[in-house]
Amino acid sequence: MRISNLLQFTEHHRYCTFRDFSLSGMDSKMLSYIYQPMVGGLAISFYHFLYQHISSDRVGYSRIEQQRRLFLTLGIDPSEKGRKQLIEIASKLEAVGLLHSSRIYIPEQDDSIYEYELYAPLSPNEFFKTQHLTLLLRDKVGKFTVLSLREEFCTEEPAEIIHKAVHKEDLSIPFYELFQLNTHVIDYELEQALSEVAPSRHPGYQAASAEEMLNYADIISRFPRISKNRAFVERLRYEHEQMGMINYIVRKYQLSLQDICGLLDEEGVFSDQGEILLDELQHRANLQFRQGKKRSETSDRYAKKVIALRDSVDNDHEDQAREEYPVEMEFYLDVPPQFQGKCDIHQYNMMLRNEPYTMMLKKFFPGSVPDNMMDMFEKIDLNYKLPEEVINVLIHYLMSLLVSGTDQRLNRNFVDSIASTMLMKQITSYEQAVQHIRDQSQFKQRLEQERVSKAGASGSRGRSGSGYTRGGTAKQKPSIPIIQDVPQGMAVTPEELEEMRKVARKLDGKS
Template sequence: MRIGNILHFTEHHRYYIYRDFSIGSMDLKVLQMIYQPMVGAAAASLYQLLYHHIPTDQVGYSQLESQRRLFLSLGLEMNEHGRRSLIDYASRLEAVGLLQTSRLALPHGEDTIFEYELAEPLGPEEFFENQHLTMYLRDKIGKFALISLRQEFVSREPDELAHAQLEKENISIPFYELFSLNTHSVDSELEQALSEVAPSRQTARAIPDSPETAGIQYGEIILRFPRHSVNRPFVERLRGDQKQLARLNYVAYKYNLNVVDLCRLLDEDGIFSRGGELMEEELQLRANQLYRQDRKRGDERERKLAKMAVMQQGDVEEDMPQEHAVQAENWLEVPVQLAGRCDKAQYNMLMRNEPHTRFLARFFPGAVPEWMERVFERIDLNYRLPGAVINVLIHYVLGEKKSQRVSKTFIDAVAGNMLVQQVDTFEKAVSYVREQDNVEERRKHTDTRAAAPRASTQRTRGSRKPSMPIVEDVPSGAAPTPEELEAALRLARKLDGKME
């Protein structure tokens, strides 16, 4: 029972009991011999006291009463010491699963009511299958006493039957072979009456508009919130505001936040307005940032642990994994980087069976770039893609000689697309790569056909400058005689100043 202020749990507060079971002789024996050594005699007495608030032949709710009755029945003083004792007894019952305590706030008032919902004790077989309860009982009474106690709840099978090899056949008659119901008539009045008299639980206690919740109560928040914080008065206003608490719990559930993380966010500037209203959009934004940081650290921690495990097992000789054959219809072309080093069958066998770290190193003459190692390491350890699928992804990115693909963004996008399409085998990965290549070819063909009409249109429109005629060197008339040619040469020498 979580009570932040002892004045919030007094003998003046009212309470009621709810249970939907009855205790038999076996349950009484379990309570006395199993649960009582764990919780103590006082807590066991409190359980039976609460149980008898409702007649033993009925289930449902008890009447509203003052908690003064509990104090007087248990012999507790009505002071701080008595209240802490009652809280301790109830907490022990809650810890072993016999009690659930809730606090209900009445509308238009500051009074609160406590609900004690009793749970049925576990049967002997179910109890001893629960490991942490069994271990705690062993710590209380000892190992040999625990073994003897378990034997007291079991009646053994006769030896004549236990050691015999018997064949068991079920010859019981089911209900529908012996009895028949009149299914043609439906008595709606009977169904309505049965539902009205049933001790159903109140649905008003459920938090509205909150399908999922982190289960964080106001008391947990205010207990861990800094006392001298500027936002402390605003957080204290959340008490009794079920809608705001439901929104906080939804944000905590959505981004996997615990109480400490939620208190840290509520203590930051800008989460509350000047009037004390919760800024939900800002809270979601900062919760998302915190979630992404935690996820990044978790991924890095997971990769480091995986590396440490590999290093610790490096000296241990492991059995070689089974080698898988590749059918000819699933072969991919050998990339240029590996041409001449292996044929198509060998390349596809390597891609199908080799670890992605070794397969990636084959595409580089030296060391693999560090950023690329980290990208494929994250795909392997965090995305959990199979090794053969990662090798096909390496072929698709590095083996087709397209430089625009060699980027962290492109590799991560293709890996995410494979996850969405559930590409989890080598054959599915090959089909995925071929489909992507076909899509690119169709896109290129479409772009080429669209560019051809544009070029022809530009030729038919004509140019703004007039077309200039081209002077062709076409001979006209008869060829010159030797005399005419000699005369022309003399004239040329004369003009050059070379005449004698």
């Protein structure tokens, strides 16, 4: 029993018992002779006391009572020392498989109820086949006592049938040879009544998966009490809309219960009024999702690298004997300039179809393959699961872009965009990949032709205007007329010039 705070396990807390079996004479003897030496007499007394909460001729739940009855009946002081003693007793029973303890949180009452589910002791054959229980009994009572106890529970086989030559014939009659059931009529009322009468079991705690809905009890039971956001999280008990927002984020980003509790414990996810800031919580959940995805992808790649290195020696002979697949001529790709004079078109397409992508990269690069290039295609291979032949066609397409003189940079985002497009189109064969890159090339050619035609149309319109130059293309800026010659008027006479000078001196105060 894992109790971190003793104030959560007191005599004032309530409890109930559940069992779906009844003890037989053999079970009682197993408890006394086998289990009691392992867990102690007080633990077996505790087990019998819980068992007697329900009548021996019935199964199901007992009524809910306070744990004060447990302390008083077992003679344990309801103090801190007594709580530790009762927790230790219950833990021993749980360890040997006789008890299962659970804590059920009730949001309406803001209280917890302890549920003690009892299990029947193992039969002698099952017990002595369980190694860890047998070793524990040996440590408690010794090896020879274990052998003696084993003989106490079993009787020997008669001497007449011990011989191996005895022939044993199965004479038992199966059920359907003797009884005939009316399976044509299904009694739904009977099935529904049986399910309603049967005692319903409260499900134990399980970590919420991506398809399960979290409730307030799941979060508050795992949320730290000393957190600054504890008061805001406690308000979620009545805020069904905000709980819906939390479940939406949990499902969207595949978060576990621990992950969402950690995010709610961070600063800035609640407003001053205690409301969840959806955008901020979603942003942090996205960051955590991306980081976890990146870590898992990296670990998968490293693990597969180790496996590949370990099995490389064993796979050498298999690679040599691997069957080569031919390529139809309608799906032939042109030989790039790097391979001119080294192989013909038949050999090149056979390499694309059958060689691993690592070997193709080495053939395209005269020296060592750059690390960033190798990492990009390694991710496509191990994480995207694209076939090797499709990756080779992708390498051919990217190298042809470089040779064609395009200004497109082969960065990670560009390569990932092409690979993701292939994934969405479910391209899994060499022929599909070749057809895809041909469609892409034709699409780019159409775009280029449209751009050139639009440029030509704008140039022809510019011929009639002032913005057309000798090159036949339109200028980017409009042509602004500039006055080159100033029109000449009549010359000024010397008398008029002198008069003008007098006026200027007078204005300057020099007259």
